[in-house]
Amino acid sequence: MVVVNNLTFKMGGEAGQGVESSGAGFTRAISRAGVYVYGLQDYMSRIRGGHNFFQIRVSDRDIQATESAVHVLLPLDVDTVNEHLHEVVPGGVVIMDAPMKVEDARLTDRGVKPIRLPLTEIAQREGAERGLPATTAKLMMNTASIGVAAGIIELPFEYIEQVIIDNFGGKKGSKIAEANVAVARAAYDESQREFAADFEYKIRPLEAKPRMLLNGNQAIAFGAAAAGCRWISMYPMTPATSISEWLASHSKKLGVVVKQCEDEITAILMAIGAAHSGVRAMTATSGGGFSLMVEAVGLSAMTETPLVIAIAQRGGPSTGLPTRTEQSDLQFVIHASQGEFPRVVLAPGTIEECFLAGQRAFNIAEKYQCPVFILTDMNQSTAVRAIDPERFDFDAAPIDRGELLTNEQLDALTEPYLRHKLTESGISPRALPGHEKAIVLTTSDEHYENGQAVEDPEPRIAQMDKRMRKLDLAAQDIREPLLEGPEQADVTLVGWGTTYGPIHEARVLLEAEGLSVNHLHYHDVWPLPKARTEKVLGSARRAVIVENNYTGQLALVIRMVTGIDIPHKVLKYDGRPFTGDQIAQKVREGVIAHV
């Protein structure tokens, strides 16, 4: 029986062997064939050596996560076989360079088929024919491996060829591109001739409009730029850096100033300064960098300076797991910095939501003149998915600068301007420094309406009340959690941010088994949408929190705000993202089995 357009590849090797670039290229080739793909990168905090892999799941439907089962393993080294052979399903294959020292029996005992071809030899032969140095030629072994994989699944070769040409500058005729195409072609032909007939998983191109392939960081950066973000100041930190890198690579095209600073303290303060002068400004970091930024979060709140902070979480505490995923900073972000003040935390769960969060964050920051967080994680930052381009809607969040006074309004001022004027809504109309009618004074100290520092109780209470009223008001910009599946179900899976994908996949699996399951997903976490939470969880039969952390932080927030306890927990803190089948299995064992 032939399985069409549903399989998973995994390519693994040392850092420096080209796992990431070949994996990304192969993912794009498959995506261009009109099928859905989800690509997960997994790498270590080092430039050379170690073990990295790239996993590509292919489906005929829009998938949101990877799965544990692997059908085609492409090891560029023996370690990859040792690490991942157990994931390969019976009927699956392992594509190896002929001399690789792996006993075939290890594979055949599991019903897995070894496919051995002289990959390095092919690379060296084709490279030598085109006059490439031997060391360069040898590197094309990964291209040969991709060629073999494409051959057995019978993906038409033109998709591979075009991606190779694009990767080497988009032009035919480059020697290195030609050599890679030749290597892929030779490997492809031999693989198809010798092995394709016995392999039951195939990719058959579908008629589809071209899809975008991108990760959450790129989506946040693109959304921000589309919303008029003109500034990002940052300090490099995995896994947040690619937000700034994408903006830097588009800084000319989109008019964004990108400033790398001496540390994260400077990064956030420069962004606050730029925002104070009237620019839509952001910074991006991970937990460690955010720890340094914490004092300035309160400055943004106290001076009522709109600010967007993107935080891509990784495993903590301290340096923790630099290139691994975790959701352990939710409580930290909600509470960070001394004192009490309004803030908003968005936690996009899909790449589309990352794009939308990038747009919305600036509107919310300017409307409520407070810090707004976009909280994601390593998995969201690096995993790529094929997305229909119309799902990025430029009109989904039209630019709204809140109560920002125009030049005409300032010209008409008859009284001295008060930066922190007491208003019913709590929002003080904002003037930018530079207009002769409005002297803008503000301070990190508690202040009078005019921005002068004060310690007296009465103005203190008035300003506190004013600021906190904005938090109540900001609730109107918070989206209710998404409920997927029936309104009432036997099991309610609860998650936030990046676990949307695997929980969604788990629900699909469990529903297919006839179980009644729904999924409550929070894309906006703070202020917590209380009424909807109480309605859904107050009547849930069996609620299960699913989080990539140790303590179940969203469950704690929900209990803090609503008093509702979520009794069942599926928690994972090994630095790896969930797969749908892992969650489904936990639900079967831990929740269904014990009732």
Add this chain to the structure above:
Amino acid sequence: MSDAKLFRGEEKPTWCPGCGDFGILASLTQAFVGLDLYPHQVCLVSGIGCGSKLPYYMKANGYDSLHGRALPVATGIKLGNHDLKVIVISGDGDGYGIGGNHFIHTMRRNPDMTHIVENNQVYGLTKGQYSPTSPKGYIGSTSPEGAIEVMTNPIAMAVAGGATFVARAFAGDPKHLTQIIMKAIQHKGYSLLDILQPCVTYNKINTYDWYKERVYKLDAEEGYDPSNYAAAWDRAKEWEERIPIGVIYQEESRPTYEEQVSQLKDGPLYRQSLYQDRELLESVKREFM
């Protein structure tokens, strides 16, 4: 013409009677008037400390930030709106201690702004602890046996660190101070102005008299050329017996930070439209396909 009255604040300063900060406030006002600047054209950015309260006492745009953090906030403001005259007001603890890293890196950037450090060689607002510029042996509440660190030399740090304008003035000579502030503001690029400012309450060593006996004006020295790096370096090291005041070093050829940011060529960043061209955005989508 601008007028000192325009800058007059409504709040009465909380500084101790005799504090050097009064003179600095007066001289800064005089310098603004002398340069025909108006309150809305100026943005005072300060940290936290006695001197950093200055923006409360002057009517002008002001942003009182965090302890030690005025420089990066000011840099952001300057790049957001480079039409503003940005003046940073900090103290010695604020500017050279907790904010020391920002000091080092702001010099490298050379934004067109003036950094005034009210250097009283002590932590005043927290009641007399030793600061980075306190002399070795300084006895305070946290150094009962005397501070064992040697003192920071901010002038030498600035000359070595790439500041394009390095000056020192004395709060006890307001006329000279005004002149130097004007020169600092007129300088195109980052200007450091370290002001010797006696703390009459906590610093019993570095008093008005102590300074008066030692300071001498560089502009009165025949042949002193602030563009001569080697000469500046020699003067930067002077302390104890003779303390130079005036412009110690100036380099006028280096472009400012904001001049080198290509996105600012079309005018201040804050004035640029937030709306991206729709076709441009669609083309970005296609990059991902």
